[in-house]
Amino acid sequence: MRLPIHEIEIDFLAAYRDGARLILQAPTGSGKSTQIPQMLSRAGFLDGGEVIALQPRRIAARMLARRVASEMNEPLGGLVGYQIRNENHTSSRTRIRFVTEGILLRRLINDPELRGVSAIIFDEFHERSLHGDLTLARGLMLQKTARPDLKIVVMSATLDTDALSDYLSPCETIRSEGRVYPVDVSYIGDRLANSNAAIWDLAARSVADAVTEETEGHVLVFMPGAYEIGRTIRALGERLSSAKFRVLPLHSELGSKDQDAALDACDRRKVIVSTNVAETSLTIDDVRIVVDSGQARIARYDPSRGLNTLWIEKISHASANQRMGRAGRTCPGRCLRLWSERDHQQRAECDEPEAMRMDLAESILTLLATGVEDLDAFDWFEKPVESRIDEAFVLLSMLGAVDERRALTSAGRKMSEFPLHPRFGAMMLAADRYGCVPELSLAAAVAESRGLLLRKVDKSVLRRRESLLGDCAGSDLIAQMRAWSGARANGFDIGYCREIGIHAQTARQVSRVSDQIFSYAKYEDFNLIQEAPAREEDVVKCVLSGFPDRVCRRLDRGTLRVEMTGGLRGSLARESMARDSALFVACEINEIGTQRGDVSTVLNLCSEIQREWLEELFPNDFDSGSETKFDEKQKRVVERVFVRYRDLDIELKENLDVNIEVAATELAALVVAGKAKLDKWNSEVEVYLERVRFASSQFPEYEIEDFDEDSKSLVIEQCCLGAKSLRDLKRQAVMPLIKSWFGIEVENVVEAEAPMKVRLENGRTARIRYESGQAILSAKIQELYDLNAPPTLCQGRYQPRFEILAPNQRPVQLTDDLEAFWTNAYPSIKKDLAGRYPKHEWR
DNA sequence: GAGCACTGC
Numbered sequence: 001m002r003l004p005i006h007e008i009e010i011d012f013l014a015a016y017r018d019g020a021r022l023i024l025q026a027p028t029g030s031g032k033s034t035q036i037p038q039m040l041s042r043a044g045f046l047d048g049g050e051v052i053a054l055q056p057r058r059i060a061a062r063m064l065a066r067r068v069a070s071e072m073n074e075p076l077g078g079l080v081g082y083q084i085r086n087e088n089h090t091s092s093r094t095r096i097r098f099v100t101e102g103i104l105l106r107r108l109i110n111d112p113e114l115r116g117v118s119a120i121i122f123d124e125f126h127e128r129s130l131h132g133d134l135t136l137a138r139g140l141m142l143q144k145t146a147r148p149d150l151k152i153v154v155m156s157a158t159l160d161t162d163a164l165s166d167y168l169s170p171c172e173t174i175r176s177e178g179r180v181y182p183v184d185v186s187y188i189g190d191r192l193a194n195s196n197a198a199i200w201d202l203a204a205r206s207v208a209d210a211v212t213e214e215t216e217g218h219v220l221v222f223m224p225g226a227y228e229i230g231r232t233i234r235a236l237g238e239r240l241s242s243a244k245f246r247v248l249p250l251h252s253e254l255g256s257k258d259q260d261a262a263l264d265a266c267d268r269r270k271v272i273v274s275t276n277v278a279e280t281s282l283t284i285d286d287v288r289i290v291v292d293s294g295q296a297r298i299a300r301y302d303p304s305r306g307l308n309t310l311w312i313e314k315i316s317h318a319s320a321n322q323r324m325g326r327a328g329r330t331c332p333g334r335c336l337r338l339w340s341e342r343d344h345q346q347r348a349e350c351d352e353p354e355a356m357r358m359d360l361a362e363s364i365l366t367l368l369a370t371g372v373e374d375l376d377a378f379d380w381f382e383k384p385v386e387s388r389i390d391e392a393f394v395l396l397s398m399l400g401a402v403d404e405r406r407a408l409t410s411a412g413r414k415m416s417e418f419p420l421h422p423r424f425g426a427m428m429l430a431a432d433r434y435g436c437v438p439e440l441s442l443a444a445a446v447a448e449s450r451g452l453l454l455r456k457v458d459k460s461v462l463r464r465r466e467s468l469l470g471d472c473a474g475s476d477l478i479a480q481m482r483a484w485s486g487a488r489a490n491g492f493d494i495g496y497c498r499e500i501g502i503h504a505q506t507a508r509q510v511s512r513v514s515d516q517i518f519s520y521a522k523y524e525d526f527n528l529i530q531e532a533p534a535r536e537e538d539v540v541k542c543v544l545s546g547f548p549d550r551v552c553r554r555l556d557r558g559t560l561r562v563e564m565t566g567g568l569r570g571s572l573a574r575e576s577m578a579r580d581s582a583l584f585v586a587c588e589i590n591e592i593g594t595q596r597g598d599v600s601t602v603l604n605l606c607s608e609i610q611r612e613w614l615e616e617l618f619p620n621d622f623d624s625g626s627e628t629k630f631d632e633k634q635k636r637v638v639e640r641v642f643v644r645y646r647d648l649d650i651e652l653k654e655n656l657d658v659n660i661e662v663a664a665t666e667l668a669a670l671v672v673a674g675k676a677k678l679d680k681w682n683s684e685v686e687v688y689l690e691r692v693r694f695a696s697s698q699f700p701e702y703e704i705e706d707f708d709e710d711s712k713s714l715v716i717e718q719c720c721l722g723a724k725s726l727r728d729l730k731r732q733a734v735m736p737l738i739k740s741w742f743g744i745e746v747e748n749v750v751e752a753e754a755p756m757k758v759r760l761e762n763g764r765t766a767r768i769r770y771e772s773g774q775a776i777l778s779a780k781i782q783e784l785y786d787l788n789a790p791p792t793l794c795q796g797r798y799q800p801r802f803e804i805l806a807p808n809q810r811p812v813q814l815t816d817d818l819e820a821f822w823t824n825a826y827p828s829i830k831k832d833l834a835g836r837y838p839k840h841e842w843r
Numbered sequence: 844g845a846g847c848a849c850t851g852c
Contacts, residue, residue: 057850085852102852131851225848252849276848297848310847354850366852419852455847516852573846592846602846 003031008176012036013043016151020143021171023164024155027178028325032155033060033123034068037096040119041072041079045151046095049118053098056129057281058084061098065089068096085419086512101131106419108138108370112146119151125164126156126318127280128353133381134363138370140168140379158318158350167381181328183290185335193340199293199595200228204235206336207271210289211240214334217288218270220278222323224295224312226251226456228595229273236271243268250274250282253451256505279322283329290327292320294339300357302591303391305568306549307601311593314339316348355384360392362421365401368408369416375406398548399426418520420444427546428517432526436534438518439481440542445514446480447587447605449506453483457501465500473536474578474608477543477587484510540607543585545617550586552603562603564589570601581608 005026015022026032037053040046055061065082074080081090082098090097108114120139125132136154143150154164165173188202203221211219223229229249236247250262250272262272263284272284276296298313315323320337327333337344355363364375372378375389396402401412401422408416415425424444431440446452453465468486472479483500487507490496497504522528544551552572555561560572560579570589578584587605594600 100851104852106852127850129850227844227846231844253847279849281849299848312848362852513852571846590847594844594846598845600846604847 003035004029004178005031005035005176008174009039012174013039013045015172015174016040016043016045016153019170019172020148020150021140021152021168022154023161023168023171023173024153024176025158025161025173026155026176027157027180029180029329030176030178032176033064034071036121036153036155037068037080038072041096046118049116050095050097051119051121052104052117053096053121054101054104054123054132054135055098056101056124056127056132058087058100059281060124061100062087065096065098068098086516101129101135102419105131105135105138105366105370108135108142109366109416112142112371114142114147114150117150119153121153121155123155124157125154126158126350128351128355130354130358130363133353133355134367137378137380138367138372141372160349164381180325181330181332183324183328183333183335185324185337187337187339187341187344190340190342193338193343198231199223199295199338200231200235202338203232203273203291203293204239206291206338207236207289208239210291210334210336211245211269211271214289216269217286217331217333218272218284219289219291220284220287220326221271221273221291221293222278222296223273223275223293224297224595225275226253228293228295229275232273236273240271245269245271247271247273250278252277253455255503278326279319284326286330287326288331288333290323290333290335292323292335292337294320294337294343297593298357301359303359303388307568307589307591309591309593311591311599312595314343314347316351317344318350320344320347353382355380355382359421360384360388361395361423364389364392365396365408365412365416365422365425368402369413373407395549396422399423399546401425414524417524418444418517420448420517423546424448425546427542428521428526430542430545432521434534434538434542435527435530436538436542437521437526437528438530439534439539441518441521442481442484442510442514443477443539443543444517445510446484447477448513449510450588451503452480452506452510454501454503461499461501468500472577473540474581474584475536475540475543476573476577476605477607478536478539479577480605540585540609541613541617543587543607544609544613547585547587548618550589551583551609551614552586552606553583554581564603568601570603572606573602573604576604576606578606578608581606583611584608 008024008026012022012024024032024036033053033055037051040051045051053061053064055064061082061084065080066076069076069078069080072080076082077089077091078093080096080098081088081094083090083103084100085103104120114120120135122132122136125136136152139150139152143152152168154168156164161173165171188206192202200223203223207219207221221232223232226249229251233247233249236245240247246266246268248258248262248270250259251274259282262270262274263282270284272278272287274282278284292315294315295312296315296319297310300309300311301307302309324335327335367375367378393402393406396412397404397406399412399415399422401409401415403409411426411429412422414429415422418425418428420428424447427440427444428437431437457465465483469479469482472482483502484507486500487493487497487502487504488511492504492507492511494504497507549565552562552564554572555563555569560574561569562572563569564586568589570591572579572584572586584606586603587607589601589603591599591601
């Protein structure tokens, strides 16, 4: 079959012969991934050595190898093979080797000159995966030193290859047209886009309209996550006839059976509501209509706070186009974008490369291990900001992987041998000392796998799981290890796994990874002799040695609130095994945003620890009293907040829309201190600003800059660490109201599930549930307005206000005295209220 | 609705 890519074969081979570096720009569907290696083979270029074709995903490496082998009438693993983690289908005959990027990066550690390799092809480079970026930079470095004969071919689907071409210069660029069908794109109007309509309702409406106009083919709807998918499916159920349509969810946490249902053929038209999995990883045949919410949950790592954030963000043009392309694979299609054209113009052109938003510690350790001595001179395609690299080195040196000159230590060398994050590498080194290498091989594999225990399961499943697992020494990790052992004892039987809510496929994967880690440990000559299984206490000590900066203590008994070394606050995951522990270590910290704009910091994979273990493991941190560590770290947080942005006005303005909530508190503190001005404005900043103003008005004796130690910690309390979620703001608004109406001194209003504590006039305290607190407010409003039923209180999206809905769900105008309560607490609300709610008579 | 995208060694 003749493919578009064949038209450039002669040009490509000539350029390949004459130059060392080459860019091939060709869209998806042009056949470049399968044909380019074959062209090189036919032209005899592989006689001198193999070509490595890099893929960002395992499934692509496997499928491409299979496809190319069959096109060349070769057995898989002969001339054509593939290699992914724990799967190697290659032989000494192999000349075309499809591998995932991480495999090559790892190979560079043990074989820095890549002997026997004549060329590296980078496929899908536009996706800008961290491994891809690093491998390319490392490959260039190799080509410039020991291997001038090595050829580098970079293939990308995007048109914009100028920056890449500069980076690779001298380098030729060859372009090829693809064979794609046109897709008709439409946007929704400004008014609809700015309305408060929920995204799932907009989507359901669009789907219902589109399927009547376009009467064939399937529909693919993109949503940011499982929650939104559920809502969309519910909304669609009211609009589509189930005789004609089958509505199906698709996201990675579904079982494989449910995933297959979305991909399999079907007697009806399918409406598939999916996350980003359908953007690159999975392809659904015969999709004619794409409905795109324009949102995605994007993970970022915030090195200054050491946590991952997962918030809903607007997708870039590149991503929107990729989603759109899913409608034009078999014939012309259409794409409905649920945002306005004006919004579209303001969106980013491309996604931010992974290297800019991920934890760099592991990458830097790998680079050091492949022989990069001077990281300052390392030629990144796009260099991450210096502070991120610094933060990575802080972690590496805390783990003992680098010395003060930033050079690899022998411990660091050992950590780098493991295909793991250096935190887990450090855990393995500790396992060597404590004699629990097999247990930690499993612990690392389990911790890395995530998702071993399914999150959304029935209560009956939870009960069975709990009776199987026991108390697990207050450790989520040990719980997961036990769950895995149970699954293995039952041969990873699907039925058994389902009964206790284990992802069977993940459990098998964990076995392979655990074996791999164990074999690396063996190779490294670790202590493998055990007379008895390791004590769970020792296992947790090893975990702690990889996470010395993630020690948490509970703030009180009634709630799940927690403070971490470094001062960060958050909540212990409510299902955690460490829920009865006062002190624990958290392997995973996520800051999660919801569709409504709330943000919560959740600590996962926690294990109870004892104070003495800290002294045993980190004697140096405890030389002058037990609390020093906390205080030192707190000081560092304050310095960051008030020093880091001091001279960076310009950068602040430009970055204001990006990752806004990370910077917002810090910005607000600076604005109040007169250290920064903001040109752009939006409601998130306003919220934080309001809070800082509130804090400083409550404590006028403190200046925001030049703090003494006391006020520093006060500011941490008020501005930086507490009240991260909007729920806290709401709480602050509720408290004065209750006080004024009932004469009750409110001590605190705590998280939703726990009771709210109030102090009564007679000096006793009482508890009411948070929901009851809302009910009290609601009843009071009913009384004030003389309503025939209590109104509903809703939390506003970015504003610390309550929207008041009448029983018929229409919004209500506030009376002056009620409004005054809000505005006294938060002056900015006044502006927001004015004119926002139409007067509505509904008594 | 208090809670979670996707990869990869």
